[in-house]
Amino acid sequence: MNIDGKDIDKMREIDFVSSELWQLAEQVETDIADEFAEIHRIQQTNEQKVLQAFRSHRISEGHLMETTGYGYHDRGRDGLDHLFAEVFDAEDALVRPHFVSGTHALTVALFGVLRPGDRLISITGAPYDTMEEVIGLSGNNNGSLKEFGVRYEQLELLKDGTPDFAAIEQRVAGAKVAYIQRSRGYSLRPALPVSVISRIATLVHRVSPETIVMVDNCYGEFVDTVEPTSVGADLMVGSLIKNAGGGLAKSGGYIAGKKRWIEQAAYRLTSPGMGKEVGASLGQNRAMYMGLFFAPSVVASSVKVSAFSVKLFEQLGFGGYPQKGEVRSDIITALQLGSAEALIAFCEGIQSGSPIDSYVHPEPWEMPGYQEKVIMAAGTFTSGASIELSADAPLKEPYAVWLQGGLTYYTGKMGVLLAAQSMIDRGFGTISK
Ligand SMILES: *Cc1c(COP(=O)(O)O)cnc(C)c1O
Numbered sequence: 001m002n003i004d005g006k007d008i009d010k011m012r013e014i015d016f017v018s019s020e021l022w023q024l025a026e027q028v029e030t031d032i033a034d035e036f037a038e039i040h041r042i043q044q045t046n047e048q049k050v051l052q053a054f055r056s057h058r059i060s061e062g063h064l065m066e067t068t069g070y071g072y073h074d075r076g077r078d079g080l081d082h083l084f085a086e087v088f089d090a091e092d093a094l095v096r097p098h099f100v101s102g103t104h105a106l107t108v109a110l111f112g113v114l115r116p117g118d119r120l121i122s123i124t125g126a127p128y129d130t131m132e133e134v135i136g137l138s139g140n141n142n143g144s145l146k147e148f149g150v151r152y153e154q155l156e157l158l159k160d161g162t163p164d165f166a167a168i169e170q171r172v173a174g175a176k177v178a179y180i181q182r183s184r185g186y187s188l189r190p191a192l193p194v195s196v197i198s199r200i201a202t203l204v205h206r207v208s209p210e211t212i213v214m215v216d217n218c219y220g221e222f223v224d225t226v227e228p229t230s231v232g233a234d235l236m237v238g239s240l241i242k243n244a245g246g247g248l249a250k251s252g253g254y255i256a257g258k259k260r261w262i263e264q265a266a267y268r269l270t271s272p273g274m275g276k277e278v279g280a281s282l283g284q285n286r287a288m289y290m291g292l293f294f295a296p297s298v299v300a301s302s303v304k305v306s307a308f309s310v311k312l313f314e315q316l317g318f319g320g321y322p323q324k325g326e327v328r329s330d331i332i333t334a335l336q337l338g339s340a341e342a343l344i345a346f347c348e349g350i351q352s353g354s355p356i357d358s359y360v361h362p363e364p365w366e367m368p369g370y371q372e373k374v375i376m377a378a379g380t381f382t383s384g385a386s387i388e389l390s391a392d393a394p395l396k397e398p399y400a401v402w403l404q405g406g407l408t409y410y411t412g413k414m415g416v417l418l419a420a421q422s423m424i425d426r427g428f429g430t431i432s433k
Pocket residue numbers: 101102103104128130181183184185216218219239
């Protein structure tokens with residue numbers, strides 16, 4: 001808008017970051033217009049699926065109400081299970097605020113279906129860090145699957161980050177659970193496309209029809225138009241303070257898949273015989289319904305923030321993942337910034353661009369379980385919610401920062417620009433003319 005001959009909007013932009021950086025950002029957005037168009041196409045398909053599920057299950061005001069006590073006949077809780085099952089093309093689902101985290105939902109699913117003497121085989125290498133103590137790979141083994149007599153085996157990914165199909169074919173027979181992690185997590189391997197998960201599921205079921213194909217779907221929901229359970233996975237698990245909660249769920253997780261395994265997981269979450277029939281929703285239904293409704297849009301914003309940041313940092317001279325042409329299958333970005341100082345500058349910028357605690361100064365700290373210091377940036381409405389813009393970087397080789405989230409595209413973009421400016425101000429990265 002022009003007032004007294006001054007372009008007020010332009011002044012505001014330049015106030016935020018340098019005009020050179022702002023111009024570069026505009027160029028980057030033009031360069032990746034085709035990627036954005038593809039993200040919007042996926043978003044539209046997913047929003048249609050979600051709206052259709054609300055219509056077909058006749059969700060009404062009554063579903064949004066609170067229940068207390070045992071929570072018998074909680075229509076809202078049951079309706080939410082139906083919605084998730086439909087949207088994920090699953091037979092059934094267990095969607096609860098009572099899951100304290102993604103790790104808890106994964107744990108409930110594993111303990112729900114595994115019995116002493118069974119074998120669990122991970123076919124995508126080492127699982128997410130927090131699963132190590134659950135399986136019994138680290139820690140004191142108190143209460144782990146190992147302590148309960150569940151055996152564990154791990155197939156490594158090939159050098160290019162793809163699954164070893166030959167090894168799967170040789171080793172999967174007789175395993176109770178074949179475990180797949182879709183997201184790259186905090187590694188530099190690529191996220192597994194749903195099409196590859198489909199190939200794995202087909203192979204596993206051919207060689208070993210009784211084996212349960214279970215997918216850790218954290219960070220993956222709504223990044224594509226189909227989910228692992230649409231293409232052969234028997235069980236799929238995720239967190240509601242990541243993608244599937246749309247930034248609105250205050251806590252919780254979900255398990256979706258074959259009815260038989262959902263029942264076993266529900267028996268583990270509550271108790272045998274009671275399963276899904278109990279559990280007061282304690283006023284969380286409305287946020288979880290709205291969260292699912294918003295999730296495809298929020299995930300699309302996060303994926304756009306990722307695409308924008310990879311391209312922007314490439315222009316500034318830094319490598320990033322996912323690389324051009326890679327199929328996107330999670331919301332995570334890894335940027336290789338080259339030094340500890342650059343990582344710190346980046347995280348300070350992200351923190352300063354957060355809606356909550358923007359004035360806080362993040363410090364590297366000795367995180368339990370890590371050899372080197374780690375710096376994190378997050379200023380979120382929901383504590384620890386990584387569907388909101390956030391970044392983590394261990395201060396060691398390969399000096400990479402993992403960035404994820406963005407409730408809206410433009411606020412995410414601002415955060416990333418502040419991170420870039422913070423680096424440029426300290427001499428990291430240059431804008432080539
Ligand atoms: C986040 C995440 C989990 C679970 O983590 P929580 O912090 O317990 O929610 C598991 N696997 C992957 C790949 C994740 O990204």
